[in-house]
Amino acid sequence: MLDSNIQDWREAAQVISPEGRMFIDGTYLDAESGKTFDNVNPATGEITCQIAEGGTGDIDRAVAVARRAFDSGVWSKMSPSDRGARLVRFADLIESHTRELALLETLDMGKPISDALSTDLPLSHSCLRWYGQAIDKIYDEIAPTPGSAVSLMRRAPLGVVGAVVPWNFPLMMAAWKIAPILAAGNSVVLKPAEQSSMSAIRIAALAVEAGIPEGVLNVVPGMGETAGRALGLHMDVDCIAFTGSTAVGKLFMQYSGQSNLKRVGLECGGKSPNIIFADAPDVDAAAEAAAWGIFYNQGEVCNAGSRVLVEESIAEQVLEKIVTTGRAMRVGDPLDPETQIGAIVDKTQTDRVLGYIESGRSQGARLVSGGGQPDAGGCFVEPTVFADVSPDMRIAKEEIFGPVLSVLTFKDEAEAIKIANDTIYGLAAGVWTGDLNRTFRVSEALHAGVVWVNCFDHGHISSPFGGFKQSGFGRDKSLHAIDKYTDIKTTWINLG
Ligand code: NAD
Numbered sequence: 126m127l128d129s130n131i132q133d134w135r136e137a138a139q140v141i142s143p144e145g146r147m148f149i150d151g152t153y154l155d156a157e158s159g160k161t162f163d164n165v166n167p168a169t170g171e172i173t174c175q176i177a178e179g180g181t182g183d184i185d186r187a188v189a190v191a192r193r194a195f196d197s198g199v200w201s202k203m204s205p206s207d208r209g210a211r212l213v214r215f216a217d218l219i220e221s222h223t224r225e226l227a228l229l230e231t232l233d234m235g236k237p238i239s240d241a242l243s244t245d246l247p248l249s250h251s252c253l254r255w256y257g258q259a260i261d262k263i264y265d266e267i268a269p270t271p272g273s274a275v276s277l278m279r280r281a282p283l284g285v286v287g288a289v290v291p292w293n294f295p296l297m298m299a300a301w302k303i304a305p306i307l308a309a310g311n312s313v314v315l316k317p318a319e320q321s322s323m324s325a326i327r328i329a330a331l332a333v334e335a336g337i338p339e340g341v342l343n344v345v346p347g348m349g350e351t352a353g354r355a356l357g358l359h360m361d362v363d364c365i366a367f368t369g370s371t372a373v374g375k376l377f378m379q380y381s382g383q384s385n386l387k388r389v390g391l392e393c394g395g396k397s398p399n400i401i402f403a404d405a406p407d408v409d410a411a412a413e414a415a416a417w418g419i420f421y422n423q424g425e426v427c428n429a430g431s432r433v434l435v436e437e438s439i440a441e442q443v444l445e446k447i448v449t450t451g452r453a454m455r456v457g458d459p460l461d462p463e464t465q466i467g468a469i470v471d472k473t474q475t476d477r478v479l480g481y482i483e484s485g486r487s488q489g490a491r492l493v494s495g496g497g498q499p500d501a502g503g504c505f506v507e508p509t510v511f512a513d514v515s516p517d518m519r520i521a522k523e524e525i526f527g528p529v530l531s532v533l534t535f536k537d538e539a540e541a542i543k544i545a546n547d548t549i550y551g552l553a554a555g556v557w558t559g560d561l562n563r564t565f566r567v568s569e570a571l572h573a574g575v576v577w578v579n580c581f582d583h584g585h586i587s588s589p590f591g592g593f594k595q596s597g598f599g600r601d602k603s604l605h606a607i608d609k610y611t612d613i614k615t616t617w618i619n620l621g
Contacts, residue, residue: 129224134238134460137228145176145322147183147346148329150190151339156347157182164323167235167475167504168459168468176322179347184314184355187343191285191312192361194340201282201310205261212257212308215335216250219296219328223250226296226324231459233321234292235468235504236422238460248586249300252602255586256308259604273621280611282310283388284363287356289349289377290325291369292318292470293425293526299325301590302366303342305606314362315344316353318369320470322346349373358384364610368392368427370524371549371595390599390609392427392591394524395552398545399430399581400567402538403439405557406579412446416530418555418581420451420508423469424478424528427596428553430581432514432521433532434541440534444512447530448494451508456499468504469527475504478527485511485520490531516544524550538563542570551593555581574600 129137145164146153154177155161161175179187195201200208219226226249227241236245268276288302299315306313317325322344329344345352353373357365357380364387367377371393381387399418405411418430435443459467469475475498482496495509506528514521514531521531535541545554554573558564568576574592577583584590589600599609 131461143174148344179345179352181355195312209257211336216254218331219250229323237464237467252300256304260308277616281614292321295321296324301601309610364388391597393597397553399555402558403436406559411557412443416450419530549595552596
């Protein structure tokens with residue numbers, strides 16, 4: 126698989142025939158309105174398939190089916206071991222379709238096929254497998270009440286959960302949601318991003334094949350403003366599991382208040398600082414990791430280290446290493462296994478990224494590298510580095526979600542922390558230092574849900590991921606994710 130060459134992948138892309146219909150109650154269906162929209166490959170501008178444009182009626186139908194499945198107990202009351210075994214089978218089926226699903230991801234949103242194979246697919250099926258294996262090992266609690274009563278505290282599934290996900294890691298973001306949602310016994314209506322619906326639609330049938338009963342996992346593609354909004358406002362949806370921008374996250378809070386006070390978990394945007402101190406154990410390694418920390422996945426990563434903060438005395442050394450690392454990255458056809466930087470998801474996002482590059486120039490930052498579009502056609506942007514960035518510039522404040530790095534300098538630790546925390550976001554941060562005391566001091570002082578020390582963007586399904594401040598609340602991954610999709614139910618039994 127990994128040794129397939131560009132020609133193999135191009136041929137596979139020619140013959141693949143993606144499913145674009147919704148999946149409700151175990152069946153692929155057209156939208157009630159019959160409407161579809163073009164799914165465009167951002168690397169070529171070609172239309173890969175038509176996607177059903179789900180609307181309010183389709184969301185109503187999917188929610189009703191999910192509710193019926195939940196109330197029937199066919200999944201919600203299945204023993205945790207049986208549920209877990211079926212989730213593990215689901216994971217295995219996804220793994221056995223790795224090549225097909227990786228190709229769908231690449232055609233959908235432009236990421237390099239080698240990244241889809243090495244990251245998106247393994248991290249998706251291992252997530253489902255982990256929750257499948259974990260769910261029958263979680264015990265409920267009995268409270269230390271006086272002897273005249275027993276108080277049982279049990280985790281109860283919520284019911285119907287709406288999962289609304291973005292396009293940057295389409296399958297993986299969906300897996301982070303649906304694995305703990307399903308493991309806890311809930312039913313799901315998944316709305317993928319309109320830019321990247323194909324893998325979510327495809328795996329729905331694999332779920333049924335794995336033994337997850339029909340109606341438990343439904344997928345309704347469509348626009349955010351219609352299908353996403355309808356899910357957010359639905360009176361019979363108990364919880365929204367959202368990953369996406371902070372602006373849309375705020376809308377889901379409003380939808381909840383305007384409807385049934387459904388629970389909301391938000392994984393939103395970021396502007397993560399990556400702080401390199403002069404006492405870093407290996408300054409060049411830190412700089413190289415900083416380059417990958419922003420350019421990986423075309424910079425379309427919520428926790429991208431989009432602000433590198435570097436101590437003045439090593440600023441030139443770090444900048445040079447970042448620039449040489451970025452220039453060596455191979456930008457091009459995402460179907461080429463040698464490609465390291467693929468296409469930006471669509472024209473709108475490409476224009477947005479180019480607009481930020483223009484704003485960096487016009488606000489006086491120094492463009493050190495990149496800044497343009499390689500001569501590849503399609504939605505490509507070069508890895509771009511700005512130096513002499515000040516904290517008040519737009520490129521230092523706003524989430525760009527593209528391969529654009531802002532390098533800022535600091536004089537001392539206090540200034541580094543001040544600049545790092547001067548943001549509405551709090552998703553992640555990096556610290557590079559060889560001083561153990563500083564490790565503790567700085568990681569304590571940073572307002573971020575995840576702090577990496579002498580590494581960047583490390584993770585494992587066992588460790589929670591999520592933000593502080595306007596990066597959202599609630600955690601994906603780890604057993605903590607189960608908290609979002611269950612309520613504690615107390616049963617008080619009088620023994621007197
Ligand atoms: P987005 O907020 O535009 O869209 C996310 C989802 O919300 C999509 O499914 C979209 O259809 C839906 N949506 C859009 N408008 C809506 C509306 N008015 N009502 C209801 N639903 C609506 O985000 P995006 O552009 O798809 O993804 C990029 C964003 O996602 C970035 O901000 C990034 O930081 C964030 N993200 C966060 C994490 C995390 O774990 N914190 C992970 C990945 C991406």
